[in-house]
Amino acid sequence: MDQSKIRNFCIVAHIDHGKSTLADRIIESTGLLTSxxxxxxxxxxxDLERERGITxxxxxxxxxxxxxxxxxxVFNLIDTPGHVDFNYEVSRSLAACDxxxxxxxxxxxxxxxxxxxxxxxxxxxxxxxxxxxxxxxPSAEPQRVIDEIEDVIGIEAQDAPLISAKNGxxxxxxxxxxxxxxxxxxxxxxxxxxxxxxxSLYDSYRGVIVFCRIMEGTVRRGTKIRMMxxxxxxxxxxVGYFGPGQMIPCEELSAGMVGYxxxxxxxxxxxxxGDTVTEEERPCAEALPGYKKVQSMVYCGMYPADGAKYPxxxxxxxxxxxxxxxxxxxxxxxxxxxxxxxxGFLGLLHLxxxxxxxxxxxxxxxxxxxxxxxxxxxxxxxxxxSLTNPSNLPDxxxxxxxxxxxxxxxxxxxxxxxxxxxxxxxxxxGKYVSMEYIEAGRALLKYxxxxxxxxxxxxxxxxxxxxGYASFDYELKGYERSSLVKLDILINHEEVDALSFIVHADSxxxxxxxxxxxxxxxxxxxxxxxPIQAAVGGKIIAxxxxxxxxxxxxxxxxxxxxxxxxxxxxxxKEGKKRMRQIGNVEIPQAxxxxxxxxxxxx
Amino acid sequence: xxxxxNDQEKxxxxxxxxxxxxxxxxxxxxxxxxxxxxRFRQDYLKALAQETEMHAEECRxxxxxxxxxxxxxxxxxxxxxxxxxxxxxxxxxxxxxDCEITVECNPGTVTKEKLDFYRKMGVNRLSIGLQSARDEExxxxxxxxxxRQFLETWEAAAxxxxxxxxxxxxxxLPGQSMEDYRETLDFLVSLDPAPKHVSAYSLILEEGTxxxxxxxxxxxxxxxxxxxxxxxxxxxxxxxxxxxERYEVSxxxxxxxxxxxxLGYWTGVPYLGLGLGASSYFGGCRYKHTDKMEAYxxxxxxxxxxxxxxxxxxxxxxxxxxxxxxIRGICAExxxxxxxxxxxxxxxxxxxxxxxxxLLTTEKDENGRSFLRFTEKGLDxxxxxxxxxx
Numbered sequence: 001m002d003q004s005k006i007r008n009f010c011i012v013a014h015i016d017h018g019k020s021t022l023a024d025r026i027i028e029s030t031g032l033l034t035s036x037x038x039x040x041x042x043x044x045x046x047d048l049e050r051e052r053g054i055t056x057x058x059x060x061x062x063x064x065x066x067x068x069x070x071x072x073x074v075f076n077l078i079d080t081p082g083h084v085d086f087n088y089e090v091s092r093s094l095a096a097c098d099x100x101x102x103x104x105x106x107x108x109x110x111x112x113x114x115x116x117x118x119x120x121x122x123x124x125x126x127x128x129x130x131x132x133x134x135x136x137x138p139s140a141e142p143q144r145v146i147d148e149i150e151d152v153i154g155i156e157a158q159d160a161p162l163i164s165a166k167n168g169x170x171x172x173x174x175x176x177x178x179x180x181x182x183x184x185x186x187x188x189x190x191x192x193x194x195x196x197x198x199x200s201l202y203d204s205y206r207g208v209i210v211f212c213r214i215m216e217g218t219v220r221r222g223t224k225i226r227m228m229x230x231x232x233x234x235x236x237x238x239v240g241y242f243g244p245g246q247m248i249p250c251e252e253l254s255a256g257m258v259g260y261x262x263x264x265x266x267x268x269x270x271x272x273x274g275d276t277v278t279e280e281e282r283p284c285a286e287a288l289p290g291y292k293k294v295q296s297m298v299y300c301g302m303y304p305a306d307g308a309k310y311p312x313x314x315x316x317x318x319x320x321x322x323x324x325x326x327x328x329x330x331x332x333x334x335x336x337x338x339x340x341x342x343x344g345f346l347g348l349l350h351l352x353x354x355x356x357x358x359x360x361x362x363x364x365x366x367x368x369x370x371x372x373x374x375x376x377x378x379x380x381x382x383x384x385x386s387l388t389n390p391s392n393l394p395d396x397x398x399x400x401x402x403x404x405x406x407x408x409x410x411x412x413x414x415x416x417x418x419x420x421x422x423x424x425x426x427x428x429x430g431k432y433v434s435m436e437y438i439e440a441g442r443a444l445l446k447y448x449x450x451x452x453x454x455x456x457x458x459x460x461x462x463x464x465x466x467x468g469y470a471s472f473d474y475e476l477k478g479y480e481r482s483s484l485v486k487l488d489i490l491i492n493h494e495e496v497d498a499l500s501f502i503v504h505a506d507s508x509x510x511x512x513x514x515x516x517x518x519x520x521x522x523x524x525x526x527x528x529x530x531p532i533q534a535a536v537g538g539k540i541i542a543x544x545x546x547x548x549x550x551x552x553x554x555x556x557x558x559x560x561x562x563x564x565x566x567x568x569x570x571x572x573k574e575g576k577k578r579m580r581q582i583g584n585v586e587i588p589q590a591x592x593x594x595x596x597x598x599x600x601x602x
Numbered sequence: 603x604x605x606x607x608n609d610q611e612k613x614x615x616x617x618x619x620x621x622x623x624x625x626x627x628x629x630x631x632x633x634x635x636x637x638x639x640x641r642f643r644q645d646y647l648k649a650l651a652q653e654t655e656m657h658a659e660e661c662r663x664x665x666x667x668x669x670x671x672x673x674x675x676x677x678x679x680x681x682x683x684x685x686x687x688x689x690x691x692x693x694x695x696x697x698x699x700d701c702e703i704t705v706e707c708n709p710g711t712v713t714k715e716k717l718d719f720y721r722k723m724g725v726n727r728l729s730i731g732l733q734s735a736r737d738e739e740x741x742x743x744x745x746x747x748x749x750r751q752f753l754e755t756w757e758a759a760a761x762x763x764x765x766x767x768x769x770x771x772x773x774x775l776p777g778q779s780m781e782d783y784r785e786t787l788d789f790l791v792s793l794d795p796a797p798k799h800v801s802a803y804s805l806i807l808e809e810g811t812x813x814x815x816x817x818x819x820x821x822x823x824x825x826x827x828x829x830x831x832x833x834x835x836x837x838x839x840x841x842x843x844x845x846x847e848r849y850e851v852s853x854x855x856x857x858x859x860x861x862x863x864x865l866g867y868w869t870g871v872p873y874l875g876l877g878l879g880a881s882s883y884f885g886g887c888r889y890k891h892t893d894k895m896e897a898y899x900x901x902x903x904x905x906x907x908x909x910x911x912x913x914x915x916x917x918x919x920x921x922x923x924x925x926x927x928x929i930r931g932i933c934a935e936x937x938x939x940x941x942x943x944x945x946x947x948x949x950x951x952x953x954x955x956x957x958x959x960x961l962l963t964t965e966k967d968e969n970g971r972s973f974l975r976f977t978e979k980g981l982d983x984x985x986x987x988x989x990x991x992x
Contacts, residue, residue, distance in 0.1 A: 527959055527983070550831045552986040553804075553851065560619060560867050561881045562924065563888050563909050569923065572989040 014111035030063035096213035099182030106140035112471035187255030193217035202322030232270035234263035268322030296344025303340030305365035522591035525549030621877030630744035633808035658694035717762035735789035931975025
């Protein structure tokens with residue numbers, strides 16, 4: 001394979017600026033795929049992604065482009081996740097590329113993720129060229145956006161292709177620009193093997209399929225490979241590249257190429273994203289830079305609704321982990337919920353996606369506890385601990401002080417909403433850092449915000465207070481000392497461990513009160529009265545009462561329609577099954593989740 | 603057609619239910635199958651008479667112990683419309699000598715002519731809808747009549763010779779206070795002749811009814827659960843003072859005047875439901891007619907569909923769910939004889955748990971037979987207990 005005819009690139013954009021649509025057009029125009037085969041968005045393989053309109057997993061596709069110079073070029077388009085939760089995965093995908101197309105919406109211009117992604121791409125030494133999308137919108141202002149790109153990002157944009165990916169305008173220009181503006185890969189095919197893992201996929205027949213970019217050397221069937229970080233050693237069974245929608249085996253992958261390797265690897269843990277693949281016999285001198293053991297930012301407990309499904313949940317998590325190195329889990333036990341797992345995620349979106357996949361793809365009925373962040377607890381005896389489960393917090397008398405994670409947040413917003421967004425940040429204990437006007441109408445706000453204030457619903461609040469105009473990005477800054485307490489919920493005088501969470505002392509009362517109100521709605525009446533209390537350090541700070549049930553009768557059972565009566569009773573019985581027994585109180589599973597939505601109906 | 607024929611059911615009793623799905627207009631709380639316009643009325647009655655004839659063969663060796671014309675508002679029909687149905691019934695079925703024949707009536711639709719016709723056809727029981735004695739409440743729930751009109755109907759029924767009349771009342775109506783409800787109870791006490799049977803329900807909002815929508819949207823407010831139960835307790839007291847005993851969750855009667863048709867449902871007597879949407883229990887199977895009018899008219903007997911063939915376990919579960927509707931409860935000895943195992947063997951844990959909660963109790967009658975039944979508190983929480991038996 002002639003390296004000079006290969007182009008490895010990705011597309012970066014703010015959400016909804018048209019990344020996936022442009023990818024579809026590129027694949028279509030390069031002809032390896034007939035229109036009939038075109039799914040709506042070829043790169044987004046999972047149903048879930050299509051519904052949410054975002055790309056979760058990095059994937060790659062190889063197509064052939066016959067350029068105007070008469071030569072055929074191999075395009076390896078590597079798709080990257082668009083959400084801040086997946087920053088590390090994005091960075092590994094970028095590292096597999098030599099250049100990037102920056103898609104900017106001709107009406108909206110630069111947004112927070114545009115900046116975050118483009119800086120990430122520049123950090124990886126990628127050659128970035130911009131395209132202006134959606135130029136056929138009535139509100140499109142391509143020249144303004146071009147100037148904005150040059151002013152704010154500082155890359156050449158005057159000759160940026162003006163396109164409409166949706167309507168197929170300007171695609172040829174993009175294809176030519178890929179050939180001319182993205183550099184061909186380098187690397188010696190005869191050097192010791194050095195390949196970057198940017199994704200992996202578990203297949204029940206072939207085991208783990210490793211997606212990689214070959215930086216140096218060559219890999220083929222039979223090569224004994226070693227994963228440098230995890231130490232796993234395997235014989236390669238197959239190598240190949242990514243045809244649209246399928247994998248196509250080939251003889252060998254050499255420096256500059258993007259493709260896959262299978263090697264009967266059964267454990268996804270052995271193929272960490274960012275790890276370097278080399279030859280066992282002839283290893284490269286050093287691994288590629290940038291490998292990080294992924295750190296979870298958000299934790300929650302996940303329990304099977306039906307306790308007997310615990311092994312199923314364990315198997316499902318294991319399988320998801322195969323495809324998702326950033327998912328962490330370890331077994332835990334809750335008095336209220338039985339056996340389950342404490343799971344770590346990159347962020348709340350990641351959590352929701354995993355939860356949905358478990359429910360949809362693995363048919364599991366789950367109960368999840370309120371998500372929390374990792375706190376550092378400094379004990380009076382000099383010990384420190386990383387707290388992921390609020391139930392494990394030591395007695396307050398044993399705690400010297402606690403620290404919570406703080407993020408550097410960047411919010412881009414139109415001028416009119418600056419006031420209300422600043423207010424929101426204040427409410428969430430934000431520390432103002434700076435504000436700069438990017439151009440006449442828009443400002444970039446910088447705040448330091450506690451992570452636990454933004455994992456619930458910050459993004460939604462941001463959207464609603466800016467009528468959808470604000471965009472948001474953040475990265476972990478570090479840990480800071482904070483006045484934190486554990487809020488406990490007692491139902492019928494029994495503490496329910498699965499409902500405890502850590503909260504800033506100043507918001508404890510408000511949160512406790514709302515929790516009690518919400519639980520009162522969720523817990524059905526019993527034969528006796530049920531007090532619901534919120535407590536901090538054993539002191540009750542809020543209380544509600546579920547009154548005793550007095551009536552549970554059916555209307556007329558008329559004309560002998562017994563079947564209808566039986567159906568109603570069956571439904572009621574089903575409802576009982578989905579309850580969790582705490583002491584002598586039955587709590588519906590929805591109650592555990594309802595606390596996640598405390599802010600929705602404020 | 604019902605294919606299953608069970609030898610045991612020969613010479614046994616059967617009940618017949620006729621569904622008349624027509625009303626002057628629908629009440630706001632009603633989710634029964636009924637239409638507020640008279641479309642299809644002629645065709646429907648023709649089809650109903652036809653269907654009655656068609657099922658005669660399978661009931662040839664059975665004795666009809668009770669007949670019930672329900673609706674809808676059967677009393678909306680003119681004698682000439684109903685005649686063919688009675689004709690088919692009389693001609694093709696063997697009616698027990700003491701067969702109970704009930705027609706449901708709504709005030710405002712009943713005339714002397716109709717009452718005389720019922721008598722002539724052998725109808726010996728009327729069920730009359732009062733619901734409330736306060737005109738304001740009647741209007742609010744969309745009834746078509748006033749207290750005055752009820753009284754006229756009640757007195758006309760007595761004058762026509764009916765001595766066994768039920769009346770329906772409802773409590774916990776929108777905006778109703780305890781004082782308001784007492785007016786209805788006082789009205790019952792003042793009636794002459796006094797009712798022999800009362801069906802008393804506390805209003806239940808059915809999904810999809812206009813009343814449910816009004817409550818959901820806040821146009822109307824219902825009394826709270828405590829008020830609801832207080833009213834229902836008042837009902838029991840008032841009726842007891844009038845000599846009516848509670849014999850079923852919602853039914854009260856002077857001893858000897860219990861509704862035989864109704865008792866049949868709870869004790870497993872087979873019944874044939876005729877007409878649109880009607881349910882049947884026959885040959886160990888539950889059936890239900892289509893509720894699509896056109897389909898019914900096209901093939902009156904053929905649209906009866908099998909819902910469930912009852913297994914031994916189903917019958918046992920039904921025996922519990924239905925039998926506990928009766929205040930006297932379920933006879934332990936009868937249960938053991940029918941199913942070859944004791945109540946304790948079948949449902950020991952459930953019975954024990956609800957007994958501990960004070961919702962069920964087991965007591966012996968004067969003949970030393972033991973009965974499992976609801977306590978007073980248990981009657982209010984019927985579903986909570988019954989759902990464990992399905």
